[in-house]
Amino acid sequence: MSDTAIEIQVHGSLSSIAASDWDSCAQYGAKARPTDPFTTYRFLKALEDSGSVGPGSGWQPQYVTAHAGHEMIGATPLYAKGHSQGEYVFDHNWAHAYENAGGRYYPKLQIAVPFTPATGRRFLIKPGHAEIGQAALIQGAMEVAKTNQLSSIHATFCTENEAKIGEKLGLLHRTGQQFHWINQSYGSFEDFLGNLSSRKRKNIRKERAQAKAFGGEIRCYTGEQIQPHHWDALWTFYQDTGSRKWGTPYLTRAFFDIAHDTLRNDILLVFAEQDGQPIAGAMNVIGQDTLFGRYWGCTEHHPCLHFEICYYQAIDWAIRHGISKVEAGAQGEHKLARGYLPVTTHSLHWLADPNFSDAVARYLVAEREAVAEEIEVLTDYGPFKRDDREEQD
Structure with a gap:
């Protein structure tokens, strides 16, 4: 990547972003069908144009884009949230603890596809710009949070690679569990x-x-x-x-x-x-x-x-x-008996208050260990044969 400075812009609506620019970041390398249909311009625009997000919904768009010269190299679906509904990575206990200590947890910032517990890229960056592009988008989100004195930023159902980059950049890494079918x-x-x-x-x-x-x-x-x-x-x-x-x-x-x-x-x-x-x-x-x-x-x-x-x-x-894969949505151990196996999901979190951030970081260490152990146990109880000699019917 060149030494061109990266400029960050914040948009209150997708209408101020060209569909071709957004999809060139969200869907690079895609063939006739998008890799991740939820981050296409048309899907996010449908949420916005239908009033599913926007005024009165508790999801206020604050899309962040990154530009190198005249080229848009990255984007992220960022929303100011007035609640924790429709996220499927639960932080209600964090909100209660923060507010019981005298803080104001809402509004917060959410990097996510609204109402969609499906893993995919949350930092939509063109090839060759991965780490510096994600860092720029996170910095842009932090500027929105700091300018508006917001408590936190949460990037939910991001990819494992994004989680690793986020950890390097100082964000907190949280894991969860879903059930996926593998072909x-x-x-x-x-x-x-x-x-x-x-x-x-x-x-x-x-x-x-x-x-x-x-x-x-x-x-x-x-x-x-x-x-x-x-x-x-x-x-x-x-x-x-x-x-x-x-x-x-x-x-x-x-x-x-x-x-x-x-x-x-x-x-x-x-x-x-x-x-x-x-x-x-x-x-x-x-x-x-x-x-x-x-x-x-x-x-x-x-x-x-x-x-x-x-x-x-x-x-x-x-x-x-x-x-190759079916993702059947959030939760549901009953899926295990029907051929769906547990997998790890990832999210990233930034909390403005350093003492609160330290407390959550300690909690996440124990939670990650518990999630890993549960996935191991559930996988062992999976529906697949344990021995090729098992009788056929």
Whole structure:
């Protein structure tokens, strides 16, 4: 990299950034399909234009971009947060401790894709600029925090490499856990089942049979196959799940309308239909090498239908389309029995108060050890064969 000075800019809206400039940082090297659909300009712009983020949402955009001369070399999706909702890396205890000590935890700054617990780059930097670009974006976020006397910065679900760079730059490294399915070059769903222990294999076959007995058909839709009435059904499902899990759904109805126009090629819908009418469904987002499970809901409850639509259909689709991984969202040890194994997730944190930062740093050492131990134990309890000689059925 040259010695050209890096200039930092802060933007209150993506409208002040050209889509081509943003995507040249977020999606460099991408083929026809984006590596990470959540950091594309079109996805983040849909959140903003739909009112899912912005005034009244508790997510106020403060996008930071880095420039070397006339070239934009990096960007980060930064938001001023008035709460800790929609993040999936929980810091509520930190907020309570800080405020009990007389501090003001909110607003804070969040480097994240809103409402999306999916690992991906959070510091969107062009090749050749990695460490210096990430340092510049972090410095830009710190300037926003210091200027506005904000308590902290949190970069959630970043990559492991970004976490290592962040640690070098003095940020606190936190780990967590999710369950991902890995495609071991399976030719079919039956090939995948053949890798499982006999008991798990039989259980999955039983669950799939129960699910498919709901009295209708399961169909997948993507791209031009998705029609406006599919979004109507998905919105109904999403509202039901959102009201039960979060109190209020995070996305607005307008997001799904915009998705129909700009995101259909990135979306896979899986619906259970009776007489052509969807009664349950899930939305997945398609990356270049990963299928991301996102939203599920139903208007009728049937045995094992959730497992079929969210997990088994995702695995089946990934195998048929040569996708290497399925990320099924946050939490859920029940995924282990269905072929999803525990993996480590990463986040970075900067806390303005040095005493509070030291206390959290000590806590994170113990937490990382506990997370690593839990992943080791859960992996040992995984559904896969322990011995190639295990009896086949």
